[in-house]
Amino acid sequence: MKKVILIPDSFKGTLSSTQICEIIESKVNEHFPDCQVVSIPVADGGEGSVDCFITALGGEKVNVIAKNPYFEDMDSFYGIIDNGNTAVIEMAACAGLPLVEDRKDPRKTTTYGVGQLILDAAGRGVNKIIVGLGGSSTNDGGCGAAAAIGVRFFNKKGEEFVPTGGTTSDISRIDISGKAEVLKGIEIITMCDIDNPMYGPTGAAHVFGPQKGADPEMVLLLDEGIKHLAEIIRKDLKKELSEIPGTGAAGAMGAGMIGFFDSKLQMGIETVLDTVDFSSVISDADMIFTGEGKIDYQSLRGKVVIGVAKRALKQNVPVTVIAGGADNGIDEAYKLGVTSIFSINRLPEAFETSRYKSVENMAFAVDNILRLIKSVAKKDSK
Amino acid sequence: MKKVILIPDSFKGTLSSTQICEIIESKVNEHFPDCQVVSIPVADGGEGSVDCFITALGGEKVNVIAKNPYFEDMDSFYGIIDNGNTAVIEMAACAGLPLVEDRKDPRKTTTYGVGQLILDAAGRGVNKIIVGLGGSSTNDGGCGAAAAIGVRFFNKKGEEFVPTGGTTSDISRIDISGKAEVLKGIEIITMCDIDNPMYGPTGAAHVFGPQKGADPEMVLLLDEGIKHLAEIIRKDLKKELSEIPGTGAAGAMGAGMIGFFDSKLQMGIETVLDTVDFSSVISDADMIFTGEGKIDYQSLRGKVVIGVAKRALKQNVPVTVIAGGADNGIDEAYKLGVTSIFSINRLPEAFETSRYKSVENMAFAVDNILRLIKSVAKKDSK
Numbered sequence: 001m002k003k004v005i006l007i008p009d010s011f012k013g014t015l016s017s018t019q020i021c022e023i024i025e026s027k028v029n030e031h032f033p034d035c036q037v038v039s040i041p042v043a044d045g046g047e048g049s050v051d052c053f054i055t056a057l058g059g060e061k062v063n064v065i066a067k068n069p070y071f072e073d074m075d076s077f078y079g080i081i082d083n084g085n086t087a088v089i090e091m092a093a094c095a096g097l098p099l100v101e102d103r104k105d106p107r108k109t110t111t112y113g114v115g116q117l118i119l120d121a122a123g124r125g126v127n128k129i130i131v132g133l134g135g136s137s138t139n140d141g142g143c144g145a146a147a148a149i150g151v152r153f154f155n156k157k158g159e160e161f162v163p164t165g166g167t168t169s170d171i172s173r174i175d176i177s178g179k180a181e182v183l184k185g186i187e188i189i190t191m192c193d194i195d196n197p198m199y200g201p202t203g204a205a206h207v208f209g210p211q212k213g214a215d216p217e218m219v220l221l222l223d224e225g226i227k228h229l230a231e232i233i234r235k236d237l238k239k240e241l242s243e244i245p246g247t248g249a250a251g252a253m254g255a256g257m258i259g260f261f262d263s264k265l266q267m268g269i270e271t272v273l274d275t276v277d278f279s280s281v282i283s284d285a286d287m288i289f290t291g292e293g294k295i296d297y298q299s300l301r302g303k304v305v306i307g308v309a310k311r312a313l314k315q316n317v318p319v320t321v322i323a324g325g326a327d328n329g330i331d332e333a334y335k336l337g338v339t340s341i342f343s344i345n346r347l348p349e350a351f352e353t354s355r356y357k358s359v360e361n362m363a364f365a366v367d368n369i370l371r372l373i374k375s376v377a378k379k380d381s382k
Numbered sequence: 383m384k385k386v387i388l389i390p391d392s393f394k395g396t397l398s399s400t401q402i403c404e405i406i407e408s409k410v411n412e413h414f415p416d417c418q419v420v421s422i423p424v425a426d427g428g429e430g431s432v433d434c435f436i437t438a439l440g441g442e443k444v445n446v447i448a449k450n451p452y453f454e455d456m457d458s459f460y461g462i463i464d465n466g467n468t469a470v471i472e473m474a475a476c477a478g479l480p481l482v483e484d485r486k487d488p489r490k491t492t493t494y495g496v497g498q499l500i501l502d503a504a505g506r507g508v509n510k511i512i513v514g515l516g517g518s519s520t521n522d523g524g525c526g527a528a529a530a531i532g533v534r535f536f537n538k539k540g541e542e543f544v545p546t547g548g549t550t551s552d553i554s555r556i557d558i559s560g561k562a563e564v565l566k567g568i569e570i571i572t573m574c575d576i577d578n579p580m581y582g583p584t585g586a587a588h589v590f591g592p593q594k595g596a597d598p599e600m601v602l603l604l605d606e607g608i609k610h611l612a613e614i615i616r617k618d619l620k621k622e623l624s625e626i627p628g629t630g631a632a633g634a635m636g637a638g639m640i641g642f643f644d645s646k647l648q649m650g651i652e653t654v655l656d657t658v659d660f661s662s663v664i665s666d667a668d669m670i671f672t673g674e675g676k677i678d679y680q681s682l683r684g685k686v687v688i689g690v691a692k693r694a695l696k697q698n699v700p701v702t703v704i705a706g707g708a709d710n711g712i713d714e715a716y717k718l719g720v721t722s723i724f725s726i727n728r729l730p731e732a733f734e735t736s737r738y739k740s741v742e743n744m745a746f747a748v749d750n751i752l753r754l755i756k757s758v759a760k761k762d763s764k
Contacts, residue, residue: 287757294729318754318757318758320754324730325728325729325730326728326729326746327728327729328742334753339753339754339757340750340751340753340754340757341746341750342724342750343725343727343728343729345725345727345728345729345730345731346707346708346709346725346727347676347707347708347709347725347727348706348707348727348731348732348733348735348736348737349727349730349731349732350730350731350732350735351730353730353732354730355730360710364708364723368722368723368724369722369754371716371721371722372700372702372721372722372751372754372755373754373758375669375700375721375722376669376700376755376758376759377758
């Protein structure tokens with residue numbers, strides 16, 4: 001093997017995509033010391049996404065002071081990749097749930113800092129900004145981020161304010177005329193892997209509110225607030241967002257990104273593949289390693305493995321999948337470009353036990369896949 | 383791939399070695415329709431061993447009337463392979479535990495029928511007889527089998543009798559002068575995969591007596607009887623057997639095979655490898671598939687996988703191991719000739735759950751190994 005591509009998703013709860021790349025790379029180096037390894041740890045938009053892009057493409061982190069979820073200044077950051085042309089922002093960097101550990105309250109938290117990061121990146125002359133959703137502590141529909149770029153919100157009395165989860169229902173009018181000029185012409189892509197609508201039983205508040213600290217009563221309040229926001233956006237921005245899949249992501253930040261930032265929502269894997277120019281990267285590759293925590297029927301619909309496989313199939317590059325588990329009903333994967341699938345479970349053990357062995361199990365599986373490849377290649381070159 | 387060899391051990395409690403061969407063969411046919419498949423399901427001497435040899439080498443089953451564990455006539459069998467030159471006998475065919483389901487009593491059961499099978503096979507002109515130990519209902523030290531070939535046992539009063547587990551302590555003298563002439567010049571190999579000595583805390587009665595129906599008191603009686611038998615053999619046959627590893631196998635049948643039949647005890651896998659002329663079979667093979675229920679530190683000491691690997695290494699044929707579980711501490715396997723090791727666990731599940739999915743898990747693992755091999759071979763032939 002002369003060149004392999006590593007492009008795994010994270011194994012939720014056990015291994016980050018960066019860790020997986022490191023394990024596989026070290027094993028490839030061991031068995032094929034002359035082989036070039038291209039690591040593209042897949043970012044899903046959540047915490048760690050900036051690092052993933054920088055690992056895959058090179059680049060640098062920019063440190064910025066921005067507002068935390070409680071409107072307090074904090075040290076935040078974003079990434080600059082692609083020779084300074086693209087910025088990557090993860091909203092968790094200033095609106096994340098770990099930042100409000102002891103004082104979770106989605107009625108009060110804001111995405112204001114995210115808007116500041118976007119504005120700062122725009123000021124550096126990038127022509128594209130990727131915003132990753134996920135891991136947020138907020139339910140403000142992106143109103144905070146919008147306020148930071150000059151969108152103005154008014155209540156019934158005509159007073160301007162920055163809405164948070166508990167006050168989006170007070171919005172009477174939105175004025176986007178003051179939006180920062182610097183954003184003009186910049187393409188903004190929002191990474192979003194979930195399908196939830198803005199409000200209702202499967203909306204932002206009902207599904208994700210509780211983990212952000214909302215009790216049942218608060219969930220209803222937040223849900224009403226987002227529903228009201230959708231109506232005002234419809235009235236003042238002439239946009240119908242409520243049913244668009246993903247608008248409910250990250251406390252309806254998905255809706256805010258479309259409504260206030262004219263962004264489009266896109267699966268993380270598609271964003272990564274586009275950004276790294278995947279088709280070019282794999283054109284001379286011998287093999288691609290990808291993986292997911294669990295490959296199942298769900299995985300066949302737009303998730304990492306199939307996103308990778310579909311593009312690899314066009315160029316006939318073999319795709320080996322390494323999974324934490326491989327369920328039934330996945331035969332279609334082979335038609336979609338997957339070459340082979342291996343599970344990392346060395347022993348018959350329940351997840352409660354095996355989860356703590358993920359690193360060694362992954363290393364063992366990869367090691368043996370590479371040993372097999374080596375033996376077949378050797379035999380064939382005889 | 384032009385030729386592959388399948389030589390797996392059984393996965394105890396889930397898959398027989400024959401089943402495993404069938405699963406792998408069907409997958410090889412699917413992915414490499416032109417590939418020759420040689421199936422050598424490994425026999426361990428227990429139930430199914432005759433079928434394993436016939437599957438591996440061709441041959442036929444011979445049906446014989448022989449004594450069951452209670453000296454009653456039953457329909458029994460053995461196998462003839464190697465163009466009529468070798469007989470394969472599994473003692474379970476007439477002394478097996480399933481034959482005494484409702485009346486287990488190792489004080490009373492006999493191996494007499496095993497001797498009859500040996501005698502019958504000898505009468506057909508074979509020059510080698512393989513006797514598989516395992517799965518027995520007896521604890522007679524092989525005295526029953528010996529009696530069937532003309533060995534005579536006498537008590538203190540000088541009365542001749544056929545000792546069983548409960549009466550070996552009554553033996554006062556053994557006379558082997560009447561041993562059947564027809565056995566002369568026939569090599570007898572005893573397959574025996576366990577190391578237990580004749581008697582004592584790790585001997586036949588203590589370790590295996592309970593599963594044959596012995597209560598603690600009976601275990602002591604049986605153990606005393608075997609100890610006594612060892613003394614008489616020492617006295618009359620001038621053989622010191624008690625400490626030889628494996629003499630405690632199958633109710634001390636291991637001792638009887640050495641003492642009365644001049645047989646040697648040998649690991650099942652070595653017997654299989656010799657019998658199929660393994661080195662010749664693999665000389666033009668592209669790959670060997672072997673496997674064990676669990677590969678661990680124990681497996682590295684003379685078990686199936688390593689037995690196979692060591693011989694394959696001499697001829698540089700890659701060995702892929704498929705296991706129900708792969709434990710830590712097995713790195714030495716690679717030095718001993720194993721190319722790669724794959725575990726069949728698709729999902730992180732405890733054995734209580736996964737054991738019922740062994741067929742599908744095995745098929746899935748093999749399927750993907752073959753898919754990988756195919757993709758590598760294709761890439762390399764470009």
